Amino acid sequence: RPQSNREHVRSGSFPSPDAESIISKYLEPCGPGNPHSHSPSSRLTHDTVEQVRSRVLQHFNTTSKDYSVIFTSGCTAALKLVAETFRWRPQTEGEAGSHLCYLTDSHTSVVGMRGLTSTLGVAALPVSSQELKTRAKDGIQEEDVICQTPHLFCYPAQSNFSGRKYPLSHVEGIRARRLYPACDLQGRWFVLLDAASYVTCSSLNLQDCPADFIPISFYKIFGFPTGLGALLVRNDAAGILRKTYFGGGTAAAYLSGENYYVPAENISDRFEDGTVSFLDIIALNHGFESLYRITGNMHNIQQHTFGLARYTYTLLSSLCHGNGRPVAQIYAEGQFESPITQGAILNFNLLDSSGQIVGYSQVDRMASLFNIHLRTGCFCNTGACQAFLGITDQQMKRNLQAGHVCGDGVDLVDGQPTGSVRVSFGYMSTFEDCQKFLSFVAECFVMKPVTVNRARLQELKAARESSDRPDELPPVNGFIKERQTGVEKSSSKASQQEFGHVGPSHGKTLTNIYVYPVKSCAAFEVHDWPVGPLGLLYDRGWMVVNGNGVCLSQKRESRLCLIRPQVHLPSNKLFLQASGMDTISVPLEDDVSFHTSSQMCHSKVCGDRVETFDCGDEAAAWLSLFLGQPCRLIRQRPGLTREMKKRNQTGDDQLITAASSFLSLVNEAQYLMISRASVELIQNLMSNRFECEMFAIKRFRANLVIAGAEPFEEDNWSHLIIGNTRFTVAGPCGRCQMIGIDQDTGTRTKEPLVTLSAHRSGKVTFGVYLTHQAPEDFVSVLSVGSVVQMESHDH
Incomplete structure (x- = not known):
């Protein structure tokens, strides 16, 4: 455990004492007992609980009278x-x-x-x-x-x-x-x-x-x-x-x-x-x-947290894009005049340089890169959410009928927000936390150069004077000066002319095929590969779960990318390899004796419950040793599938509609396709160009990679044919912090998510989902070098 309470405060957490330490302090020498009994231990527990009741009432300046x-x-x-x-x-x-x-x-x-x-x-x-x-x-x-x-x-x-x-x-x-x-x-x-x-x-x-x-x-x-x-x-x-x-x-x-x-x-x-x-x-x-x-007392907490909230409010409300437009729309009754009327909560939505609201899920994804934990949505307060955001009862009902429910990631419907972003301060919060949050907003969501509405600087001065720790307030001019440079937002056309390779609109080909046999583990690149009823054969057929049966992804355990699965069709085996580990294998096809002795279990993938079976103790021991925690390898039960939900074509995090395709253990769709031209554009825009093109492609973890298209041309496609296989575009792929994991080392970086967000004006989408529907007797093989024919929405 940390050595002192001061360490807890600095780390933003608070110690939760274990039962042993509490018992030893308050219930020695006889330990706890059910307070409804009359044994010595029970009476001591009862008396201690009653003392806590008095402590609670004392905190609120009252008594049991x-x-x-x-x-x-x-x-x-x-x-x-x-x-x-x-x-x-x-x-x-x-x-x-x-x-x-x-x-x-x-x-x-x-x-x-x-x-x-x-x-x-x-x-x-x-x-x-x-x-x-x-x-x-x-x-x-x-x-x-x-x-x-x-x-x-x-x-x-x-x-x-x-x-x-x-x-x-x-x-x-x-x-x-x-x-x-x-x-x-x-x-x-x-x-x-x-x-x-x-x-x-x-x-x-x-x-x-x-x-x-x-x-x-x-x-x-x-x-x-x-x-x-x-x-x-x-x-x-x-x-x-x-x-x-x-x-x-x-x-x-x-x-x-x-x-x-x-x-x-x-x-x-x-x-x-x-x-x-x-x-x-x-x-x-x-x-x-x-x-x-x-802290001393609650008054000190109130003064401290209000100072933090007022400082953050003043700067955030004064931040402007390079064109002078405000960066944030803040939802508050007043202007943080007094801790008597305003608590340490700041609720807002961010705006892009054209004045359009940036969806809260995009803000949340970017914040995770900076280790900033926000809350988004309507915060279990529909009445206030409707009042501040101007959402009518009819709109709420229409959103529900279309598929939006409280707590999901659907942040925009027809361009209108369904919720907002909330920042809350506590007694362990510091002005450095405020600075980190404001720097994150300026870096990721402000069109450079960063400007300030100077009329609000007087309000900041008042915030400094009212704070109980004004010496910790960083200077505003320094904050702005340090953020005049950074990734510039630019139109796709201008960026393509300056940085990107613009390929011809014809001659599109398939250049790479990647299979991911084990969910969140490394890719297995192939030249030719069969198409199965759920996507590429054996793609995401297995996944790793922790000791509680919860699916592990690279967001929780980045070392998964260092596990290299390989499918060997002739021997009917899946091989697992990793540096410093012996190679092991599990069977590919149904083995009746193996399944009979295997334990059936239930897991969840993207909220969907799936039936799986355990792949045995050898695989579990291998994974546990490599990852340093109890793990098991499980496989989707043959014959049982999940029905796919397809995103609308209007953009990421929009309402979803049911489709008739079926999924393996993938998150949202059977296939993910990206374009080399789009990868090159984002890579050229990145401020640190230390990665080669292949490393950048690996980060986006696509199944199919094509060449010959213009950057982000794929966003407008509705259907395409690769070889003799026809696919339907199911919508754009919304990206999270997982693309910030180097797939060769497991290290985490903020790129390319920061550049992608800046270039796409806050929309963190890259690549498109594909679905494939075919009769049961249909046999198809995808091959590198196949011609890609596409059909856009305009046609």
């Missing part, structure tokens, strides 16, 4: 608990029922409460932030006191989308019925304050903000333990929660033969079903101790 802590599996479970146990009053003919009201800028887990309440006849009422500002003139009327219909209003203390902080005074405003919708609906109002995002970097004082229910998640505060949250319940409001199910520890008494049940008197005991995760709960002591030792 006013609040109770109900431990849950997370913030979502806490919200679900309120939805399930709140004493909802259904609407009847003579009386209005309860209302579940929530701010539209709410997390999915809050909005999801209506799924349960709707079945109970409870009306759901979404409220925008603008409506919430509407105030009643007189507040509660005398005749309203009689009505005791319970209503629940939910709102986030801080938006997890934009970082906007909503006034904590809304708690009293709703309960006193001074704010809409409480001012329009008679009854008793309760407030659920979603504090999960807020408390990560801000102090929540429940003496000043006495919300009835506060769900939180501890890993968002400390970084550990995962799967542990809590619902803080104001004791005066606990009576509105009613438990129907009872489990271990929640019952004071019950009868098995009669419908008789008495709940536990203690509020926490009443709602914690079964044995709580007491070791994780005890670990919270370590979290609180470390947090305060490293």
Whole structure:
């Protein structure tokens, strides 16, 4: 383990103590026991858990006199608990029922409460932030006191989308019925304050903000333990929660033969079903101790993280392309004026030099090259996403019907964004992190020379002055000056004239054929090769999985490229070779005795579940020794295939439609084809031209390489014939950081992805997918030197 907490802070991670260290510190000498028992060890565990409850309440400046802590599996479970146990009053003919009201800028887990309440006849009422500002003139009327219909209003203390902080005074405003919708609906109002995002970097004082229910998640505060949250319940409001199910520890008494049940008197005991995760709960002591030792208090965290966010916001919002157009569209209510109104979250989309939005998946792919971890999409907050991005309900439904779902990589539909990019800062973040992120944006997405809107420099000065560590803020002029040079974005035509070899539009030929028998391992180059029903015969028929059965790719284990599989058709064997290792083999064709003794297993490829069988202990031992971790070689089960999904021709990361071709263990298509002219163009544009042409071709891991076309001419093809085999173009291949791995050494570089992104204005596509459909009795062989005939979309 790292030697000190300071090392954890510098590395951007936080130590997760093992169970042994926690037990030895808090539970000596007898160790842990189930807190529901009365043995000495159990009583010690129980008392320690109760002490942690007090520690949690102390963190929020309250005590057990006013609040109770109900431990849950997370913030979502806490919200679900309120939805399930709140004493909802259904609407009847003579009386209005309860209302579940929530701010539209709410997390999915809050909005999801209506799924349960709707079945109970409870009306759901979404409220925008603008409506919430509407105030009643007189507040509660005398005749309203009689009505005791319970209503629940939910709102986030801080938006997890934009970082906007909503006034904590809304708690009293709703309960006193001074704010809409409480001012329009008679009854008793309760407030659920979603504090999960807020408390990560801000102090929540429940003496000043006495919300009835506060769900939180501890890993968002400390970084550990995962799967542990809590619902803080104001004791005066606990009576509105009613438990129907009872489990271990929640019952004071019950009868098995009669419908008789008495709940536990203690509020926490009443709602914690079964044995709580007491070791994780005890670990919270370590979290609180470390947090305060490293940072001092939550106020320091708030000031520090706000300074980082405001600095990044000021520079990013002022960055411009060489033509003066802005680089980013930022989604925020204000301009990061104060930590009282804005959290340490920056949400945005990047724009190219023509003002078009760069898809968030492209930004995410490039960020991974710089070891920058972003979050993209709608962040489980559809309401805020729609409001900021201008996505209508009809568009959301159309996108779903076309195939886009939350969490996928479809970032643009008809040129309009489906989500955005979010940067979040924590107490371990530094100004160097900000600088690294801004440098990444300038290097990869800004048309040179980098310029700045000088009017915003005064705002940066204000950010320096408000920061608790202004000496760490790097100078803006230096930041800009260092980034005046770099890869220039240019049109394909201009680049071809200056750098690239422009081949003739006729005389196209197939120059290389590559088979990849084992997924993510090295290529096996051939001169002639049969075409099978799933693509090139034996292409991606095997894959390597780790000890947990998860597919290994070069993104996780770059040394896979050093394994050289070779298919030897005459001997019916697949040979595995690597430097310093003896060569081993596995059978190619179905061997009944081998399959009978092999273990069947299930794996996933690109989200698709595939049935496979294990190739034996010899191959597993060989791979484990070479890769230095437990591994197994598995093969797709014969006769079972995956149905292919084909990308639209309009560009990468567009919506997908079903096709009738079938796949082996490839990611997306049967074949990948690239053009030598396109490779040469990108290689000539690269700032460091240390690689020969063949090395560059290997990085793109194509099955088929052609010559004679103009650079990127293949993007416009719809069909082509190679020899006597006809192929359909299934769309462009979206590239990731894997093309940055040198296929001869396994080392990682930022090229050629950076140059490819710059040249293609943020679209990281290279090469096209091909499909081939043929009758069962069709026999075809592809040969190097075959003529390539193509048909474009224009024809």
